[in-house]
Amino acid sequence: MPIELKMPALSPTMEEGTLSRWLVKEGDSVSSGDLLAEIETDKATMEFEAIDDGIVTKLLVAAGTDGVKVGTVIAMIQGEDEVAAPAPKSTPTAAPKSETPKPVPILSSSVERQVSATQAIKHLENVQNDRIKASPLAKRIATNNGLDLAGVTGTGPNGRIVKADIEALSGEARSPSTPQEREPSLRQETPAPAFTIDTDIPHEVIKLSNMRKTIARRLTESKQQVPHIYLTVDVRLDALLKLRGELNASLEARGIKLSVNDMLIKALALALVQVPKCNVSFAGDNMLQYARADISVAVSVPTGLITPIITDAANKSLSKISTEVGELAARAKEGKLQPHEYQGGTASISNMGMMGIKQFDAVINPPQGMILAVGAGEKRPYIVDDALAIATVMSATGSFDHRAIDGADGAMFMKVFKELVEKPLGLVA
Template identity: 50%
Template sequence: MAIELKMPALSPTMEKGTLAKWLVAVGDEVKSGDIIAEIETDKATMEFEAIDEGRIASLAVAEGTDDVPVGTIIATMAEEGEKVAAGPVPEASKVMAEAEALVEELTPLPPATSEPVNVPVADPVPSPSNVAQADSQTANATPLARRIAGFKGLSLSSLQGSGPRGKIVKADLGLPSLLSPSPNIAPQMNVSQTMPIYDPPKGVPVENVKLTTMRKTIARRLSESKQTVPHFYLTVRCNLGPLLKLRSELNANLAPRGIKLSVNDFMIKALAKSLIEVPDANVQFGGDVLHRFSRADISMAVAIEGGLITPVIRDAGLLSLSAIAEQSKALAAKARDGKLDSGDYEGGTASISNLGMFGIDEMFPVINPPQALILGIGAGIEQPWKVEGEIALATIMSATASFDHRAIDGAIAAEFMAAFKTLIESPLLIVG
């Protein structure tokens, strides 16, 4: 019996994915645990492992196909002894017909209309709707297409079916797809619907690069964040001198263990401890409620090819600096290799984005929904500063936080920034 391989849900929020690449061909033998495809989600490109053994009988979705719904059959695998016949990859219409079949049982029947008033007529003539209903019973169409045609009064006799074996599917009726949001559900924000899209200037050499699923998601989520979340910003400037000195001393002691602390590790720990010290900043807007968290899970921004991802360091306030260093290094490596699991990047109570290593003086980051706070770190710059009562050169770093004003007020935000500045300038408090 053939084994159906379906588009997997590689994260709790995944609804669609892009089949980026097939790593097998029709006729290939597959064992449990073999990597058979690369699936591009809104977070990363992830590997799809086989859980059964057999031989690839067909590939139902071509590589590079965008927005394949979770649960759609993407390939079939024959068990031992079954005949494998190579064949072409079906057209997109067949893929969508299979997707429609998945949701057909979940599609409610159209609301019943009120009972019409019976008015006697001399010569009854079949109404178009009755003709359509009779026609829909005999047409080569899916049950869903028949129901819709009967309700809408459409005749199926003149339609050319695009589904399997020439069946008429819902897409052939010229109506919105079943996969479109229901009218009573607010659709996800589409960048093209919220801002004008302009053509490139004429006469200028240009290359059109297709957006990845990750880049589309980044564009949508950050546009949504700036348009729906009331941002406000606070900046503090901190003397990094004591922290850099302590870091150098600690790294000398940790070197035999193969551990090296980065400045960003101190920032993550200081952010987490500040959130614990000022719990009213460790919150999330929830409509009629305010979610206040009892631990600090820090999402750290990692630049990868094609976009940005934010793996999470859990309960960072209680971790040692060496533990944060090990976790941040491991998570960053997994992110760049596309090996993150959904548990590595789901959640987080606040985010940090550090561009100091690129020489950026100051940054104003965009909030990562649904969080209410993100901290942006700039470079340490040597400049005149008051040090022990005298003007001297010191390494000064700017830290700017973006706050969701629906959840955090200015006074709370100022208290949080003061706590962060104190920790940075007295780094022994970070270690303690």
């Protein structure tokens, strides 16, 4: 039989995607492993490979179509063995009488309901056993309207009393008047109202990318559902800048140049190891305590923001971190990251210091428990050895999920992070 090609879930959070481009056309022969299409997810554009051999018989979704739900059939493939074999002639067979569908009784407030003898018997059994079978919604509607279910004959499966029976009994098809009376399925299927702006100001309508839609949804959920607590420290950078200069001089022959952000990633990871109560995720009745520090690094790309991950950053050298950050950032800007390279992470870092931002509060990226926002290093009056001096100082703000991380633990984390940056030899020890 024909093989259905369905929209794949190319990441754990993917619910829909854009079919950017077909790499095959109808009539093409394909083998397992051949590239079929390019699909834009919420984070990257990825290639979709064939699993089976055969011939593409139909492309059901046009290239450029967005909002294609995961599991939607997007193409059909005819297996090569089926193409070669002649189609068997079908001979009509009479369906067994036992499979003939039974007529469904039509219920109306103006027409007397017809029920089978089996349903009536089951209803009597319910009453006799004082065990009336009714759906939860039917019971709620009956209670709210003072109706006695003992006088109702159910037309649902096995004589079960359903909503239609209550409506017919009352003589009118009621619409639930309270949210509690509505079926859960109806609540889920009710579409959200369209967000429109009525304006006469000249403007251009720009269609949101899948990434931008995901960013909007996740950040809204984070601010609504995660209680943020913000803790800020001022960190002196002079020692770290000096060490960076010395390390870059020794790494020049290898073509490696450390950035301040590379060193802050290492400091963040080490601080998480030293203060494990901040290396956590809130999970309802449980909390996940991570055994290593995987740092998500915020990278700005044309379509939004993505966070490639430096895994086990606390146990990697600064040169290794620098190399990985460069490679991941380059692939992120090309939309070529694989899901495992940006899904997960135990904490995040967002650095806007290079744009002159002095201090800001970052939004936590669930399910992570914290994110560190790094501002610009700048010359400021600073107390050094009990005397007023000029020092290069940076403000860093930690955003913590207060459901999982207490203020005292967050404060301890920021203290350790400050010490690691101001005494940076610990980063290379």
